[in-house]
Amino acid sequence: MDILVLMKVVPDVVEELEVGPDGKSLDTSFLRTIINERDDHALEQALLLKDKHGGKVTLLTLDAPDIDDVLFTALAKGADRAVKICGVESVQSTQTAVKLFGETIAKTPGLLPVDLILTGVSAIDDLDGLMAAPIAQQLGWAYTGVVTQVALADKTATVIKEFAGGVRGEYEVPTPAVLGIQAAEKPPRYVPVAKVRAAMKSMTIETVDAPAVEAATTVEVQQMAKPQVTGHAEMIEGSPEEVADKICELLAKRGLI
Amino acid sequence: MSTATPSADNGNGVMTLENLAKFPEGQKVYSCMQCGTCAATCPYGDDLAFPPRAIITMLEAGLIEEVFNNPGLLNCVTCYACMAKCPRGIKLTEVLLPLVKEQVFTHLKEVPAELQKALENTMRYGNPMGESPRKRALWAKSSPVPVPVIAEIKRAVDVLWFVECYPAYHPRGHDGNRATAKLFKALGIDFAILGNEEKCAGECVRMAGETGLFEMLTDANIKLMRKYKFNRIVTGGAHAYDALKHKYPAAGGDFEVHHTTPFFAQHLAQLKPKLKKKLDYTVTYHDACALGRHNGFYEEPRALLQAIPGVKLVEMNHSGVNSICCGGGGGMWLDTYYAEKGCERLSERRVKEALDTGANVLAVSCPYEISRFEDALKVAGGEKRMVVRDVVELLAEALED
Numbered sequence: 001m002d003i004l005v006l007m008k009v010v011p012d013v014v015e016e017l018e019v020g021p022d023g024k025s026l027d028t029s030f031l032r033t034i035i036n037e038r039d040d041h042a043l044e045q046a047l048l049l050k051d052k053h054g055g056k057v058t059l060l061t062l063d064a065p066d067i068d069d070v071l072f073t074a075l076a077k078g079a080d081r082a083v084k085i086c087g088v089e090s091v092q093s094t095q096t097a098v099k100l101f102g103e104t105i106a107k108t109p110g111l112l113p114v115d116l117i118l119t120g121v122s123a124i125d126d127l128d129g130l131m132a133a134p135i136a137q138q139l140g141w142a143y144t145g146v147v148t149q150v151a152l153a154d155k156t157a158t159v160i161k162e163f164a165g166g167v168r169g170e171y172e173v174p175t176p177a178v179l180g181i182q183a184a185e186k187p188p189r190y191v192p193v194a195k196v197r198a199a200m201k202s203m204t205i206e207t208v209d210a211p212a213v214e215a216a217t218t219v220e221v222q223q224m225a226k227p228q229v230t231g232h233a234e235m236i237e238g239s240p241e242e243v244a245d246k247i248c249e250l251l252a253k254r255g256l257i
Numbered sequence: 258m259s260t261a262t263p264s265a266d267n268g269n270g271v272m273t274l275e276n277l278a279k280f281p282e283g284q285k286v287y288s289c290m291q292c293g294t295c296a297a298t299c300p301y302g303d304d305l306a307f308p309p310r311a312i313i314t315m316l317e318a319g320l321i322e323e324v325f326n327n328p329g330l331l332n333c334v335t336c337y338a339c340m341a342k343c344p345r346g347i348k349l350t351e352v353l354l355p356l357v358k359e360q361v362f363t364h365l366k367e368v369p370a371e372l373q374k375a376l377e378n379t380m381r382y383g384n385p386m387g388e389s390p391r392k393r394a395l396w397a398k399s400s401p402v403p404v405p406v407i408a409e410i411k412r413a414v415d416v417l418w419f420v421e422c423y424p425a426y427h428p429r430g431h432d433g434n435r436a437t438a439k440l441f442k443a444l445g446i447d448f449a450i451l452g453n454e455e456k457c458a459g460e461c462v463r464m465a466g467e468t469g470l471f472e473m474l475t476d477a478n479i480k481l482m483r484k485y486k487f488n489r490i491v492t493g494g495a496h497a498y499d500a501l502k503h504k505y506p507a508a509g510g511d512f513e514v515h516h517t518t519p520f521f522a523q524h525l526a527q528l529k530p531k532l533k534k535k536l537d538y539t540v541t542y543h544d545a546c547a548l549g550r551h552n553g554f555y556e557e558p559r560a561l562l563q564a565i566p567g568v569k570l571v572e573m574n575h576s577g578v579n580s581i582c583c584g585g586g587g588g589m590w591l592d593t594y595y596a597e598k599g600c601e602r603l604s605e606r607r608v609k610e611a612l613d614t615g616a617n618v619l620a621v622s623c624p625y626e627i628s629r630f631e632d633a634l635k636v637a638g639g640e641k642r643m644v645v646r647d648v649v650e651l652l653a654e655a656l657e658d
Binding site: 014015016030034186187189190192193194195196197 | 362363367368370373376377380381382387388389391467468469470472473
């Protein structure tokens with residue numbers, strides 16, 4: 001059972017995000033990128049399936065600062081092969097990323113065939129989750145998303161999808177298929193730095209040139225701004241008696257007592 | 258492959274469990290007479306699958322893999338108690354345990370979630386809390402005494418103040434920082450901090466067994482500190498002090514280093530006339546493992562506390578070399594793991610003893626202890642009877658008026 005995992009980076013929100021001078025994009029001077037958390041779960045799910053069924057796990061990413069660390073960490077965790085698409089900006093619109101991944105998968109020898117393509121079902125810059133489904137469509141494969149468990153058998157994958165209110169559904173998907181991973185069955189594993197360093201010495205990252213794709217222009221950003229403060233909590237200060245009086249006054253004013 | 262004690266290179270390469278006998282301190286491990294003092298003195302002795310003496314037996318019997326494959330050693334909080342009490346003088350916590358813990362960590366099937374998050378955060382952001390490195394020096398804006406950043410003032414300073422993660426990000430750590438800045442000013446000490454460039458000193462990462470990450474942090478901090486000119490380093494972090502003092506030299510960072518408590522004790526003659534405000538506190542002092550048992554600073558904090566007018570110092574049942582670990586250090590991010598195993602939280606055991614003294618202030622010298630003991634006091638129902646203060650906070654309070 002061979003699996004291809006698609007990973008991309010997103011802006012790291014631990015670092016404070018600033019809007020750039022054009023008022024339409026992020027200021028890149030302080031921007032730091034981090035691997036999309038759900039893609040990391042997709043990798044973990046692929047590794048769990050490899051632990052169970054054997055086979056090969058290949059990673060495909062768009063080049064980004066520090067991406068080699070991410071890829072060597074994945075190789076140290078048990079992935080077999082890492083390929084990065086070079087010559088592109090690290091943070092892409094989802095539509096462009098779809099084109100880049102799609103073209104690369106179709107044209108790079110050795111990436112296919114696989115039984116599954118796993119990727120995060122969404123990302124902080126792709127809340128609609130528009131990555132995995134178009135790639136499945138392009139390949140003519142089945143797609144399903146919001147997946148939290150995967151069991152593989154010959155020519156089928158049985159997946160669990162999560163719905164609101166704690167409802168779960170079980171689906172059978174013919175393979176090869178593209179799955180959008182919501183969460184792996186276990187949290188992504190930790191790999192000691194010593195093992196990452198060993199992977200850096202013994203393994204290599206392959207590179208492929210980005211295919212020429214037209215920038216997608218279906219959605220244009222009109223404006224980007226920080227949310228405006230519309231309300232705030234008021235801290236009532238004073239002695240317990242004073243605070244109690246003020247609370248009574250407020251409740252009375254609002255007609256609650 | 259282990260590099261836990263690179264300082265031990267004596268021509269035989271780096272000390273590992275395989276070549277232990279080639280090093281004098283390694284050879285000493287084999288002088289163990291199986292008395293069991295290590296297991297008896299260990300605060301989690303009942304929960305260690307393999308206490309130090311059993312590790313030595315397994316090593317001698319060629320069965321050490323069994324120890325590696327058992328997560329029991331996660332209960333070692335690296336408190337130096339076994340080493341302090343070993344009648345053979347075996348450097349258990351310095352030599353044997355780091356080599357074994359590194360292997361146990363590498364062999365873990367699953368790293369406990371809280372520890373994993375702390376390690377990942379430390380790797381990415383340089384602090385275990387996962388805060389932005391760009392905010393590391395933000396606290397300095399709240400200090401009434403100006404706190405210069407060495408890269409900004411562009412000159413040599415006397416004291417390079419290594420702030421460390423908890424003091425940099427934890428609100429209670431900020432209190433200690435403002436106090437330290439005030440004390441530096443009162444003593445006329447020319448100081449500066451590394452600011453946002455500083456990274457975690459890494460000692461707690463090393464104590465958890467993640468030696469590779471420790472080396473990354475060590476290299477980054479040493480490279481950074483070498484860019485600047487200063488006479489000595491002062492840090493309020495007990496574990497940062499321990500790492501800078503004992504581990505950084507072997508990695509090429511041989512700096513003169515002091516911890517704030519002994520540093521201010523050295524300046525006591527100059528400081529004492531300035532401690533004018535009377536503090537009517539009954540204080541009990543908790544000896545931090547790294548400062549007390551590992552570095553012998555028992556008298557210094559007590560001398561400082563007794564120099565404060567009005568302070569009455571009382572001792573806990575276990576103090577000095579017998580002090581009980583707060584559970585931080587090597588166990589800093591394992592509280593949930595210990596709780597799941599049904600182990601008592603060591604900080605709770607400790608504050609119960611502190612409350613028994615009748616003191617109303619628990620004085621500490623390690624930034625972890627503030628939040629650990631404040632939380633433990635709430636659990637033990639003692640938060641109205643006792644407050645936790647760093648020694649520097651009490652000194653700065655006595656400076657006023």
